[in-house]
Amino acid sequence: MDTTVVSARRRIEIYRANVGNGGLDNCPIRTVVQNISGKWSALLLMALAERPYRFGELRRLVPDISQRMLTQTLRDLQRDGYVRREVFPTKPPSVEYSLTDLGRSMYDAIQHLFHWAENNHQQVRAARVEFDAAED
Amino acid sequence: MDTTVVSARRRIEIYRANVGNGGLDNCPIRTVVQNISGKWSALLLMALAERPYRFGELRRLVPDISQRMLTQTLRDLQRDGYVRREVFPTKPPSVEYSLTDLGRSMYDAIQHLFHWAENNHQQVRAARVEFDAAED
DNA sequence: CTGTATCCCCTATGATACTG
DNA sequence: CAGTATCATAGGGGATACAG
Secondary structure (H helix, E strand, C coil), X not given: CHHHHHHHHHHHHHHHHHCCCCHHHHCHHHHHHCCXXXXXXXXXXXXXXXXXXXXXXHHHHCCCCCHHHHHHHHHHHHHCCCEEEEEECCCCCEEEEEECHHHXXXXXXXXXXXXXXXHHHHHXXXXXXXXXXXXX | CHHHHHHHHHHHHXXXXXXXXXXXXXXXXXXXXXXXXXXXXXXXXXXXXXXXXEHHHHHHHCCCCCHHHHHHHHHHHHHCCCEEEEEECCCCCEEEEEECHHHHHHHHHHHHHHHHHHHHHHHHHHHHHHHHHCCC
């Protein structure tokens, strides 16, 4: 817990040092968080953490994602180095997506949050209900 | 790492079981992730993980946040149960924000990702540069 | 000091149709 | 099968002014 506190202060100081010439743009945390907080990113990361998937497989696995967002989310994850895209010259061509080492490493880190969410989301929902009820 | 894989599959299965009647809305992970992925949420959580802050203090600590977003982000964090808001009847009134136990617990979980980001954001940036350069 | 109320813009997401 | 292109929409976020 002391580690938490000291770390938090240092992070803020680093952020403040960059305000004015970059600010959040240079923030390590936002660099990472911004591109994995999309609507479908976590879901696709979880799928690929299990095993490699082809494009169409992912589409069927996540039935309510639009083709556009599947393409775009995968591309963003690939751009950040989390996902590897391999094209196989079958006919018609097939494309396989898989986690890179960097992606797996990041997944191991974000997994703590996923796990927390599974254990505590009811408390969060309850807090929302209570907050909304308290509004006059 | 077997834990990772098995867990990921179960999470996807839980998600798929809800597609059609709720889907992402009932997803524990999105319930949590959606409201801490805002532009300023992580920064404010880190500040409050250090110590309680007054509204004006936070404003000076994070000079480039608009008053509107400071108010709104704090309110969202409070609504989810992460932040406690206390009004002191001074003149003029002052308001103090602090982490709740739930907030501190969540912070401990998300901290792993923050730590990863600090250690690996250069690799992510490098991956982006490489990806962009490969575009014709 | 700590907010609320407007107005405005930009980006993320979605629906649909088309292509190698 | 695995995408692109185009158009439309909603919400996040900022600037500014006002209020208790």
